[in-house]
Each structure stands twice: as C-alpha cells, then as structure tokens.
Amino acid sequence: MAKLTRRSFLTTGLAATATGAIASEARAEAPAGEPAPSDPLSVQAEVDGESLTFLVGPDTTALHALRAAGRTGVKEGCGHGACGACTIVRDARTTCACLLPATALQGAKVTTVHGLGAKGLHPVQRAFMAEDALQCGFCTPGFVVEAADWVDRWRAEHGDVEPTRDRVAAALAGHLCRCGAYVAIYRAVQGAAAGRYDAGDDVGPRKDGHAKVTGEARYTVDVQLPGMLHGAILRAPFARGRLQRLDLAAARSVPGVHGVIRLLEDGASIRYFGQEIAAVAADDEASAQAGLKALAPELESERPILGFEDAMAEGAPTIFPKRAHKQAPSAAEGFLPPAPWDESNVRGPFRSDWFSGHRKASDILDEASLTVEERYETQIQAHCTLEPHATVAQVHESGQIEVWASTQAVVQLVHDIAERFDVHERDIVVHADYVGGGFGAKAGITIDAVVAIELAYETGRPVRVVLS
Numbered sequence: 398m399a400k401l402t403r404r405s406f407l408t409t410g411l412a413a414t415a416t417g418a419i420a421s422e423a424r425a426e427a428p429a430g431e432p433a434p435s436d437p438l439s440v441q442a443e444v445d446g447e448s449l450t451f452l453v454g455p456d457t458t459a460l461h462a463l464r465a466a467g468r469t470g471v472k473e474g475c476g477h478g479a480c481g482a483c484t485i486v487r488d489a490r491t492t493c494a495c496l497l498p499a500t501a502l503q504g505a506k507v508t509t510v511h512g513l514g515a516k517g518l519h520p521v522q523r524a525f526m527a528e529d530a531l532q533c534g535f536c537t538p539g540f541v542v543e544a545a546d547w548v549d550r551w552r553a554e555h556g557d558v559e560p561t562r563d564r565v566a567a568a569l570a571g572h573l574c575r576c577g578a579y580v581a582i583y584r585a586v587q588g589a590a591a592g593r594y595d596a597g598d599d600v601g602p603r604k605d606g607h608a609k610v611t612g613e614a615r616y617t618v619d620v621q622l623p624g625m626l627h628g629a630i631l632r633a634p635f636a637r638g639r640l641q642r643l644d645l646a647a648a649r650s651v652p653g654v655h656g657v658i659r660l661l662e663d664g665a666s667i668r669y670f671g672q673e674i675a676a677v678a679a680d681d682e683a684s685a686q687a688g689l690k691a692l693a694p695e696l697e698s699e700r701p702i703l704g705f706e707d708a709m710a711e712g713a714p715t716i717f718p719k720r721a722h723k724q725a726p727s728a729a730e731g732f733l734p735p736a737p738w739d740e741s742n743v744r745g746p747f748r749s750d751w752f753s754g755h756r757k758a759s760d761i762l763d764e765a766s767l768t769v770e771e772r773y774e775t776q777i778q779a780h781c782t783l784e785p786h787a788t789v790a791q792v793h794e795s796g797q798i799e800v801w802a803s804t805q806a807v808v809q810l811v812h813d814i815a816e817r818f819d820v821h822e823r824d825i826v827v828h829a830d831y832v833g834g835g836f837g838a839k840a841g842i843t844i845d846a847v848v849a850i851e852l853a854y855e856t857g858r859p860v861r862v863v864l865s
Contacts, residue, residue: 442502444468445512453499459485460494462502463509469619470510470538470612472833474573474783476865481572482783484539485509491546493571510538510612513545521545522610524585524594526601532576534609535784535833540572541610544586551590559591575783575834605831616831617787617803618863625789626655626678628852628862629685630844631692633672636701637714640665640674640694647691648677653684656855657692660848667696668716673844678852678860708742716742784833790849791859796820798850801828806840813842818850 437452444466451462460483463471474482476495483494486508487501514522521544524530531537547568551560565586566579574582588594599607608614641664645657656678661667667674677688702708702716717725719740727733736745762768789801798820804810807827815822832839845862852860 438500440499440503442505442507444507445509445515451499451502455498455500457499458495459487459497459499459502462499463494463507464619468509468511468612469615472535472538472616472784473618474536474539478571479573480536480539480783481543481569482536482539484542484572486542486546491543508542510542510610513542514611518599518610519545520589520592520594521548521586523597523599524589525582525610526599526603526606527594527597528581528585528588529602529606530578530581530585531603531606531609532574532578533782533784533832533834534605534614535616535782535831536572536574536576537609538612540569540574540582543569543572544582544589548586548590552592555590557590557592559587562587565590573783575781575836609831614831616784616833617789617801617829618784618833620789620801620861622789622791622859625859625861626680626852626856627682627685628676628678628849628860629682629689630660630673630848630862631675631677631689631694633667633670633674634696635667635698636670636703637716638667638696638698640667641697642695643675643692645675645692647693648675648688651679651684651688651691653680654688655679655858656852656860657688658848658851658855666721673848676848676852676862678856678858702742713742715740780836780838782834782836782838785864786839786843786845787861787863788843788846788849789859789861790846790853792850792853792857795824797824797826798853799826799828800846800850802846803832803835804829804839805832805835805837809841810846814846814850817842817847 437454440451440453440462442449442451444463445468449466451457451466453462460471460473463485464473471485471494472482473495474480478493478496481493484491485494486492487497487505489506513519518526519541522541525537525541525544530540562583565583569582569586585594601607603609605614640661643659643661643663645659648654648657654677657675658677659675660673661675674694675689675692677685677692679685679688700714702713707713708716719738722738734747736747738744784803787803791799793799798814798818800810800814802810804827807829810827810829811822811825814820814825814827845864849860849862852862
C-alpha cells in the first residue's frame, strides 16, 4: 500500500471525509446540522512512544483526536492542508493531521512535536532556537516536524553536505509562516542538515524558544479548563436586512446546550454578511451547532450595498442613519478623530490646521499650473494570523473575570472589559502568554471576547470561543 503523504491525500480527495474545525461558525439560513448518530469507534495508535486509544466518530480528524489527547503542539491553522501547522509523522511519512481521518491512525506509529524532543532536542529544534527561526511560534511545531523528517532523510543519503536554500524551500513548501521568518528557517534547516547543530547548548536568543520548538507553548486555543463549554456564534446570511424576531427558548432546550444569548435585538439592522445574531454555549461542537440550528431567526433581507461607489451613489440606502452613527465600528487601530457625517454614507473629510496646514488641499489644487488625475484600486488586505482570534472566559463566584486571550494589548483589554461589563479593573485578570500572530488586529475587546464573557456569565462555567 502506498504511503499517505499530504500531496497524495489532497490528490485522492480524502479531504472530503475530514470535518470539525475548532471554531464553530454558523450562518442563519443553513447552519451545520447534527451529525448522524453512530457509536464511537475505538482507534489504537502508538503516539510519541505511548500507546493511546481514541474514541472517535467517523468524521473526526486526526488533528482533533490528537489535540484531545493532549498533543496541543499539533496546531490548527487553516484546517484544510494549506499551512502545515498540524504536521505529524505517521508511519515514517509526514502528513497534515487536519486532513487525516482519525480512523487512519489505527495501528499507526505517530510522532508529534512533543515526541520529537522527548529524549533531547533534535538538531533541527536546536537550530531553530540558535538561528532565531521563529517569531510568534504558532507555525513552528509543524515546521520543526517536517524539517526534522527531511533533514534525517537528507543526511542518510548525503551525509553532512549542506543543501541549497532552494532545496530546503522546496522541502518546506507546504508550510506557511505569517510572521515571515522564512530566511532564518531556511538557514536553520541548512545548518542542521550540515551537522552544525548536532550538539551544543539548547538555548537561543528568545527566552521562549525552547517552549515553541517543543510544542509546549500554550496558546489561547490550547487552554482547557475543567467544565469548559464550547461557544458558537450564529451569523447573518446576507449583507443587509433586519432581524424580525428571535426566540431563544428552542435552543435552550437542545440537549448539551447550557446557555444562549442574543447579540441583536428584534428589529435591529443587519449591516454586513456574517454579522453576529446570537450565540450558544454547549458541551461540544455538535451540541452547539444543534443549538444554533434551533434558533431559526426570522430575517428580512434588503438590497445590499456593495462597494464605495454603490454606497456613495445618489439615493443609496443609508447604512448608518444619523441616530445610529455612534454604533458604527471603527476599522482604525488608533484614535478616530471627529469628522462631519450627514445622512449619507460618507463620513468626513477630517480637517485640522494641525494636520494639513492653513490651506485646504482643494485650494492648493485650484492654484496649481498642472494637475494629473489618475484612479487606483487595490484589493482588501486582511490581518491573516495563523492563530485565529480566540478567548476563554471564566467568571468566578467572587465576581472576578478571568480571561485567556490572543491579544497584543493586555492592559487595553482589561480597560475595555471593565468598561463593557461595568467591573472594576482590579477584578479582571487577562492571560496572554503566547499570541500566534497579531499584526495589529488583536487589540482591544473583539467579538470572541465579548461572547465568551457573556456566555460565562450566562452559564456560570468557563467558555471558549474561537473564530474561524
């Protein structure tokens, strides 16, 4: 039987059998249904030298089975085989655990990043630390597992001959580093292949380097608390409309659901596709999805406003009428200065002598002897971090709010939580030991934090919310 690799797995289409992302995101018109009833399957495998038995469903992925067994160094980034963060070695070949059915682990010998350095660091791990071949560290376990396997095979065939940068880049082509540490990664793998890191101190310039190359670094998505519930969000299925009515009673009666909250009031406007309508907290993802399905909101769709030209056209519907201007969210990462905003969809321009001098740009153009007018367009640029936005929240009997968050701004998040929930800052604790990339997008209180805290209040139990 041919060995199963990432590329052959994608080619044969086995990805269609793998489901179950960490995040639970559903849309109002067609949320994921309940899984077909079936008895759990018992799967036995040797993982990092330890004999483990998994009880899995027919659609459980190896990724989720391994993470449930404590191998949280196996990361879920994309969930569909594009980023390589979940790479494991299965029967001497690397593969993406997110694409591998858990049933394929039966009888297999599996190595994760936890087993790689269990009896002393692999030269690749030592090289990654010494060459500072990592930043946020979320992609690092997958890179290390792939690189260690490749370096071992390279040295068995070539000895201590240093491979070219292009050879290393091709070997790691199935991996993404959103922090952009590729230059150092390639240098580290070349050095390990040439034997320069067979021995030496297990240290590097980063204090947390060892935790990151061994998979021990615990990110928000890795937090597991006793009694923790799974939070899921019901989202709008269209870009513009209105929530006519939402009844929470049916969702509360779904087995496994412990809490339901609304995020929009009846009659509220829907202003973008995917806008949050309600959320549930349940024992597991399947129960949460069943709870979302039971909500069945009554929605009214309206003509969407797509793009700047459509929004600025004469007679265009107003997205935020004057009475709702304060509800408009800011996409800015800093202070949003005041600016005029009439009944149209155009806000500004912001004018200030401090910023623009004593003359308007239009006055200067009127006096110019030559003007050149051009039009430029660009696509949206998104802060695509490898670790998704995630929050775990727990409200203690004392009233203290304890939060584990993927945030770049711990102090700011404390301020925002205090203001949002009317709690003194001394009664808020925020943990952010490791953040799997941020790029300016993980600052302040985001919807995952709001929902997790609201559901924790509602249920009296810790709740984790992870966005897709």
